[in-house]
Amino acid sequence: MLQTQKYKKSFKELLAELKGVLVGEWLTDMSNFSAFMMMELENLNWVGFYLLNGQRLCLGPFQGKPACTEVKIGRGVCGLAAETQKITVVDDVQQFADHIVCDPESHSEIVVPLIYQNQLIGVLDVDSPLKFRFQELEIQNFLKASVEIFLSQQKKVQPHFF
Numbered sequence: 001m002l003q004t005q006k007y008k009k010s011f012k013e014l015l016a017e018l019k020g021v022l023v024g025e026w027l028t029d030m031s032n033f034s035a036f037m038m039m040e041l042e043n044l045n046w047v048g049f050y051l052l053n054g055q056r057l058c059l060g061p062f063q064g065k066p067a068c069t070e071v072k073i074g075r076g077v078c079g080l081a082a083e084t085q086k087i088t089v090v091d092d093v094q095q096f097a098d099h100i101v102c103d104p105e106s107h108s109e110i111v112v113p114l115i116y117q118n119q120l121i122g123v124l125d126v127d128s129p130l131k132f133r134f135q136e137l138e139i140q141n142f143l144k145a146s147v148e149i150f151l152s153q154q155k156k157v158q159p160h161f162f
Helices: 011-021 026-040 076-084 137-152
Strands: 046-053 056-064 070-072 088-090 108-116 119-128
Touching: 011 026, 011 137, 026 046, 026 056, 026 137, 046 076, 056 076, 056 119, 070 076, 076 088, 076 108, 076 119, 108 137, 119 137
Parallel strands: none
Antiparallel strands: 046 056, 046 119, 056 070, 088 108, 108 119
């Protein structure tokens, strides 16, 4: 069931504000990006990054409860988004057969691949305690645009910390 979300600010305003908190430093910006999304978007319980390291995604900066530290490519929602390199939306994670439970309070999820210079370098993972939280195309487009801004602001992308 679609749950229409109301926002305090327009997505255009939020994108402009996001640009203002990004300084072009990879690790710092991932941290501030996660904090910004948690602060500005309602009904989220986890926002963070998983970074590509070989055939697995490793936990990067995030906001929320402690999370799974590693996800294999092709496994779970994050692994599927990494494998297909497409935005993946799951309206009800309990109905997703290969869901990896990090927080049992999460009920819906969206994962946006991080594509830099035509290569996958990781994913942005956003969870909500509400089912169908990310069904609206508007929030999907906002998160995609946010990732594009994040990547475009980086002076030097350092996807391999490992």
